[in-house]
Amino acid sequence: MINSTSMPQISIYDYEKAVTPTDRFADDEITPILLGLFGEVGSVMSSSKKLHREKGAFESGYRRDVEEELGDTLWYAAALCRRLKLTLSELFVEATSGDQFVANITANSDPSAPIARVMTAKGLGPLDNVLLKLGQDSARLLGVKADEKTAKPIMIEFVRAYIQAVQSSGVSFSEVLESNIRKSTGRFLKPSPDCLPDFDAGFLAEEQLPRQFEIEITQRSNGRSYLRWNGVFIGDPLTDNIADPDGYRFHDVFHFANAAILHWSPTFRALIKHKRKSDPRVDEAQDSGRAIVVDEGVSAYIFSEAKALNFFESQNSVSFDLLKAVSNFVRGYEVERCPLNLWETAILQGYEVFRQMRKNNGGIVVGNRDKRTIEYRPLKGA
Known part of the structure; x- marks a missing residue:
């Protein structure tokens, strides 16, 4: 027809x-x-x-x-x-x-x-x-x-x-x-900022991902990375969990990039205890364990592809096939409303910060949801 x-x-x-x-x-x-x-x-x-x-x-x-x-x-x-x-x-x-x-x-x-x-x-x-x-x-x-x-x-x-x-x-x-x-x-x-979704704007501040944030990531002599937000340690110390070290201990950078640019990261919400519990349906469907697994799975999948591409260094685009795979991965979750172009921005900015974090064995992640940006800043004295 x-x-x-x-x-x-x-x-x-x-x-x-x-x-x-x-x-x-x-x-x-x-x-x-x-x-x-x-x-x-x-x-x-x-x-x-x-x-x-x-x-x-x-x-x-x-x-x-x-x-x-x-x-x-x-x-x-x-x-x-x-x-x-x-x-x-x-x-x-x-x-x-x-x-x-x-x-x-x-x-x-x-x-x-x-x-x-x-x-x-x-x-x-x-x-x-x-x-x-x-x-x-x-x-x-x-x-x-x-x-x-x-x-x-x-x-x-x-x-x-x-x-x-x-x-x-x-x-x-x-x-x-x-x-x-x-x-x-x-x-x-390139999407119009006015047309992009904001998944928690209607919730109380304690149930929102922070509009601006700084996360300090440090690596200690035992090779583990530690996260600190507002002076408080969050999450568990991480190693690369692989025989050939590749920097995956800093992979939380990608969750922070998703939070700043896509306004989505169930993993980050869980780390800072900002789940949207005032709406049980949202809490169950979007902030629960399964959503966190999807967030982690997307991060791991993109990372496996990025390793073969020198972690996107000197690249200003991401393959359409990779973006389509990510889109299929998150189908059924609120973040599927984000256009592929925005995903590309989150991936490229996230890996720009990751490369510097890996090179310097730590640093500070500066996220801004209003501008939809994520940046790297060295640790004091580094």
């Missing part, structure tokens, strides 16, 4: 307009766009393969994965259209004008557009066959040139196969588009 009066609606034109600013490729770069498009189609087909192989074990995640991969596929198709001087919305109109689609005129919920035309692909075969056709049409695009006249018929055929794949997959097309807009804009566009 291209349009549905029972679901929130979004036009292809509005989708194009929303994702255009997230395209960071050069205007004359076509090859990486084609490779990305072909790769995403392959991911859609791979999800179908997993459904066959693992059946019930994968079925619950199938819809989510397919929605994401179909959204990414359309993102690359829109990017390719921009380079071919084609309009994606016009391609959709032409792709559905043939006898492979049936149209129904329906009443629309938008007063300014009372009539909507709902298009449905007819005579669809099994999903596998539809996806094979999508794969074949995406392969034809690999040889496309930056020539509107020759590229347009191939693009129309691809869009037609794409629509059929969406329908056969049984997903909501509007959700495919909306999710992809959230994902791409959240990753590539």
Whole structure:
């Protein structure tokens, strides 16, 4: 289905307009766009393969994965259209004008557009066959040139196969588009501070993460690190807990970065006893042991990736795959409302402080939730 009066609606034109600013490729770069498009189609087909192989074990995640991969596929198709001087919305109109689609005129919920035309692909075969056709049409695009006249018929055929794949997959097309807009804009566009979540602003001060804080981290001769906040030791002394020392004894820095920049860290809340106990539901779902495990798990996972990248030194970005993995990790918790761009900021700033902490065997973490920043300051006399 291209349009549905029972679901929130979004036009292809509005989708194009929303994702255009997230395209960071050069205007004359076509090859990486084609490779990305072909790769995403392959991911859609791979999800179908997993459904066959693992059946019930994968079925619950199938819809989510397919929605994401179909959204990414359309993102690359829109990017390719921009380079071919084609309009994606016009391609959709032409792709559905043939006898492979049936149209129904329906009443629309938008007063300014009372009539909507709902298009449905007819005579669809099994999903596998539809996806094979999508794969074949995406392969034809690999040889496309930056020539509107020759590229347009191939693009129309691809869009037609794409629509059929969406329908056969049984997903909501509007959700495919909306999710992809959230994902791409959240990753590539700097969020407005006014639009960012603040998870404890409505709670009493003793149940909030501190708006500004300084945490002193010192390392003693036994190799253990100690935390002190407002002159009081908090938490347990830490070692690296690994045969090859790597500085993980200072990993609380990442929880402090999350607190300052994301306004989220169940671990930090527990350390300073600032759980939101006045609301039992929030305390149970967001500040409990499971949420703390998620916070610790995210920290450990990112750390394992960062070790192979020299702890992000001299880097000004984090891979999209890493950010997507983190997003999946925190699904179901309040922090999932934070855009990927903000996660990237928290990771990069946190590791900037961590590298200095590791180099100097301690220091002071300075966090500012109002500015969403975290900084390093040396210990006195260091």
